[in-house]
Structure formats: structure tokens, C-alpha cells
Amino acid sequence: MKVRNPRTGLYDYEISPYSFDVLKRKVASMRSAQPKWLSAGIDHRIHVLQKWKNILEENRAELTEVLTLDTGRKLETIAEIDFVFKLIDSSCELARREFQNHHFEYQIEAFVSVGVISTWHFPLVFALIDTIPALLAGSSVIVKPSEKTPRFIKVIEKTLSQVAALAPVLHFVEGAEETGNSLCKLTDLICFKGTELSARKIYALAAENFIPAFVEYEGKGAGIVLEDANLERASSAILWGGVFNAGQTFEGIERVFVHRNIHSQFLSRLVGKTNLLTLAIQNASHGAIGPIISEEHALIINEQLADAIEKGAVIVAGSSKCILQKGGLYCRPTILTNVSMDMKIMQEKNFGPILPVRSFLTENDAISFANSVKTKYAGAVFSTNENSALNLAKKLNCNGVAINDVLLSNVFNGRELAPNFMSTITDSRLGDISIRKFLKQKSILISQENTKNDYWYK
Incomplete structure (x- = not known):
């Protein structure tokens, strides 16, 4: 699949979308790795993400270069990368507070596999704005950026290869609409940001597969x-x-x-x-x-x-x-x-x-x-x-x-916005709720052995 350079108009880059079977195997592998990621605890997850942030910082120049090629603009790219570093720091702090409020981690469960389908307007920010909170919650995350701005994927994958604890539970894939549709079938929760037409399609696919969907589309x-x-x-x-x-x-x-x-x-x-x-x-x-x-x-x-x-x-x-x-x-x-x-x-x-x-x-x-x-x-x-x-x-x-x-x-x-500040079926992407939406609460009922329910069959 060829990709257009927005400054030259030339189709000078190619991506190779996964087939459904390859994507299925990748998600299965990430599901297998997720329990270890979750059980390691929040301090470990924060440490790993901070390590990844430092590696991203070391690769800032290359990341800036490829994002500039993807989008054709420079100042906004610098602001976008700075925002991502703020996002990692603020999300880590929120996650630390969130998990400190729960004395027994088994009372909450992370979604095992989260799919993120992001847009081309700010390729790096919208690829990570849901991904970082989901990782901190304990989920594995597979991200499909827009096929219009895919050049940064290889740089991200290179940085992930240097963070052994993160690579098994975070993966970026190249692809277009078909790949995004496949993620709705293979993951436990889907996040999407894009056009209203695409948002409706993703929401319908998520409903068909009976998984939660957090979708956000444009307003005027x-x-x-x-x-x-x-x-x-x-x-x-x-x-x-x-x-x-x-x-x-x-x-x-x-x-x-x-x-x-x-x-x-x-x-x-x-x-x-x-x-x-x-x-x-x-x-x-x-x-x-x-x-x-x-x-x-x-x-x-x-x-x-x-x-x-x-x-x-x-x-x-x-x-x-x-x-x-x-x-x-x-x-x-x-x-x-x-x-x-x-x-x-x-x-x-x-x-x-x-x-x-x-x-x-x-x-x-x-x-x-x-x-x-x-x-x-x-x-x-x-x-x-x-x-x-x-x-x-x-x-x-x-x-x-x-x-x-x-x-x-x-x-x-990087300041907090109220939930649903755009045309959304989602919770806020910033602030406390950004992590909680990737957690499921489990009810555990403990009945005393010497009590009897009046409704039981005699």
C-alpha cells in the first residue's frame, strides 16, 4: 500500500498490512504476555513507561523527522512530541494515585487486549493518548495508526525493541480500514478517533462483536x-x-x-x-x-x-x-x-x-x-x-x-478536559477517568457458612 508525501505529492513510501491470520497470532501472543505485565504491578509499569519515554527522547530527532515527513509540518510536530512526554508523566502520576486507592488489586481487572485505531491529524498523540493509560491499567495494546501517516511506526517499533518488558504487550501495525475492522474482532475493547462516518462503522463492528468501544469524531x-x-x-x-x-x-x-x-x-x-x-x-x-x-x-x-x-x-x-x-x-x-x-x-x-x-x-x-x-x-x-x-x-x-x-x-x-468535550461516545482522554475506563470491576460476594438464603430450594 503506497503512502503520499503531503509536501511533494509523491507516493514515496509503502506499508505492508498484516493479514487477518497474522494479526490474530500477534494479538494472541500479546494476550499471553498480558498477565505477566499486569501482575508485575503499577510501580513496574510506571518504571517501564518512563524508561520508554527516555528512549523516545533519545530518538527525538528521528521521530521529528519522520513525523514531519508524514504531516508536512514542523512546529506542530515539536508540540506533538512534547505533549506525548507530558502525557506519559501525567498518566504515570494518575495511575500511581489510582492504584493506591485500591488495597486489593484483584478487585479490579484490566481488559486483556485493547485495540487503538488512530487518526492522521496528530499521528503520534492520537496513537498514544489512549495507549498510555491502557498500558498503565495493565492491558496489552495493539495500535493501528492512519495509513496516511505511517512513517513513524518504524521508529516507535525500534524504541520498543529496547524496552524488553514493554515490547510483548505493545505493538504498532501498518494497515488501512480492513486492519482496523479486524482489530474489532480480535480485541476486548476498541478506541477510535476519526471521521464520523468511520466512527459509526467502528461502533457498529464493536457492537457486532459485543465489545466496548470508545469512539470520538469531529465537531464543527x-x-x-x-x-x-x-x-x-x-x-x-x-x-x-x-x-x-x-x-x-x-x-x-x-x-x-x-x-x-x-x-x-x-x-x-x-x-x-x-x-x-x-x-x-x-x-x-x-x-x-x-x-x-x-x-x-x-x-x-x-x-x-x-x-x-x-x-x-x-x-x-x-x-x-x-x-x-x-x-x-x-x-x-x-x-x-x-x-x-x-x-x-x-x-x-x-x-x-x-x-x-x-x-x-x-x-x-x-x-x-x-x-x-x-x-x-x-x-x-x-x-x-x-x-x-x-x-x-x-x-x-x-x-x-x-x-x-x-x-x-x-x-x-496537557490540561484536563471534561468527559465528552467533543462528539464522543467515550470518557475523557485526560485525567483520572482516562485510566479507569480500561479497568473492569469484579464483584466478590462472600457468604457466611452458617447463614442460609430464604430463597433456596428446601
Whole structure:
């Protein structure tokens, strides 16, 4: 299976998906290794994961190189790797506290085999954000990263070969949809992050095989700027939340609603800041905005922009479609005005650095506009009056709202987010619950020998 380089457009890399039988043998081997991993105890698991973190750190340069090749961007890759190190440390601390609260470990059981199917937007983070807590819980984990960004797998496998205690219970596999479907048949629990369509398929497969599934798919984030907002802060935060990683995020802003009385001032600031951003065409380190990783999503971006322009939208910054440069597909950070709620760009996810801006007169209008999408989303409200912002936030059909910030800031600072902060059927990926969801409670009833149940047959 050939893989496209998002900067050159060339299919210059190949992966070799396992057959079902090979995958079955691999999972069986990991199941055999899991009891030893579990019985070794939490201190041992923490020690092993910390050792792996140190080896990952030693291989940071190579990991950065392959992730940059996979995604075409550099600054976001550095942030992604830093996040993973924070994730390992914070998860180890959470696990230590969690298991200290249980005096008898046999009262809880880890799922023996966990499958993780991750996405291409942040390949390393989303491959490990469920994997680390599951390992600390005592599970074995098999991970299938996206077939669009697989180059880092070989580096990860190389680091695992240097951690003898971890290699038997953690494995990364190359593959596409068929491999992911197979994991739903072979594991005891499945974690998935990706598109809504794929999430529905995975959830159905998990139900068919009667295993738990934690799935998360994209929402269409909304930023609301009230009349009393700090416009300098709001414009900076919303721009970053909309175009970071070329808009290829799950928690980003894709729609902006601004009070009519400040619409012009806000838009002027937003456009001015947008025009200062450059495309990283020369190389991944020169420029703020990297290429669109997925060729299919570049087509979606073009389609949504064309639909918006046809229905009367006006581009005040950026361009009307993705451009082809040196084989890579790039989308300039783009600001649209004169947008209406019937446009695709206001209703459907695009994973591009595009911010359509619409004015509102009343807060009820802002709430109605923001809640018009079918799926839940990440929200942001900007106001110097915290009570007003809180009252509005409570009325949004959001799983998470940031006030005077964007939720993306929390994700990359490694701070806890509430469960279901996106369109999910899962618990939080950060915080105490991140480990508990991989544990099963076992009830043990001990009856005294000299007692008799009244319901027994005589």
C-alpha cells in the first residue's frame, strides 16, 4: 500500500498490512504476555513507561523527522512530541494515585487486549493518548495508526525493541480500514478517533462483536464574540484556534459569530493578523501553515469554498481554493464574510484553515447559529463579563466551552478536559477517568457458612 508525501505529492513510501491470520497470532501472543505485565504491578509499569519515554527522547530527532515527513509540518510536530512526554508523566502520576486507592488489586481487572485505531491529524498523540493509560491499567495494546501517516511506526517499533518488558504487550501495525475492522474482532475493547462516518462503522463492528468501544469524531467548533469582548485577545485566540496545524484539528474553531456592533473592528484585526501568516512551502520550518495532509480533504475544502462563493460569501483574506506547490496542497488561512447558515462551510467539517465570520444582534441569535450543526462541537465565548459568558456557554450544544480562550489550548498544554468535550461516545482522554475506563470491576460476594438464603430450594 503506497503512502503520499503531503509536501511533494509523491507516493514515496509503502506499508505492508498484516493479514487477518497474522494479526490474530500477534494479538494472541500479546494476550499471553498480558498477565505477566499486569501482575508485575503499577510501580513496574510506571518504571517501564518512563524508561520508554527516555528512549523516545533519545530518538527525538528521528521521530521529528519522520513525523514531519508524514504531516508536512514542523512546529506542530515539536508540540506533538512534547505533549506525548507530558502525557506519559501525567498518566504515570494518575495511575500511581489510582492504584493506591485500591488495597486489593484483584478487585479490579484490566481488559486483556485493547485495540487503538488512530487518526492522521496528530499521528503520534492520537496513537498514544489512549495507549498510555491502557498500558498503565495493565492491558496489552495493539495500535493501528492512519495509513496516511505511517512513517513513524518504524521508529516507535525500534524504541520498543529496547524496552524488553514493554515490547510483548505493545505493538504498532501498518494497515488501512480492513486492519482496523479486524482489530474489532480480535480485541476486548476498541478506541477510535476519526471521521464520523468511520466512527459509526467502528461502533457498529464493536457492537457486532459485543465489545466496548470508545469512539470520538469531529465537531464543527464555534467561537462567539460578545459586544464587550477584548477584541485583541479574541482575534488572536480565534485565529490560532482556526488555523493551527492548517486547521486540521478536532477541537478547532470553524465558525465565528460576532456581535454586530463590533463586527467591523473584530474583522479588521482578524484579517490583519491572518495576512501576516505565511505558507511553509520552502520547507517545513519556514512558514506558519503547512500542507493539507489528506488529498481527499483538500477536495472537500475546495468544494465548500466554491459552494460558499456561489451562495454569496466574500473572501476578505486568503484564497478561493487550495493551491498546488511543489506537489503539496496548501490552503492559505482564509476569512469569509457575508456567510449564511445554508452554506456547507457553516455546517460540515472541512479540516482546513478557514474562518467564516457572521454577525449577530442578540445572544439568542448567536446560540441559534452555533447550535445549528447536527453534531456537538467545541465552543469558545469571548467577553469581559464572566457571568454573561458563563450563561451563554451553558446554552450551547457543546461538550466543552472555553471562555476567553479556545479548547485547543488545553489539549496542547496537557490540561484536563471534561468527559465528552467533543462528539464522543467515550470518557475523557485526560485525567483520572482516562485510566479507569480500561479497568473492569469484579464483584466478590462472600457468604457466611452458617447463614442460609430464604430463597433456596428446601
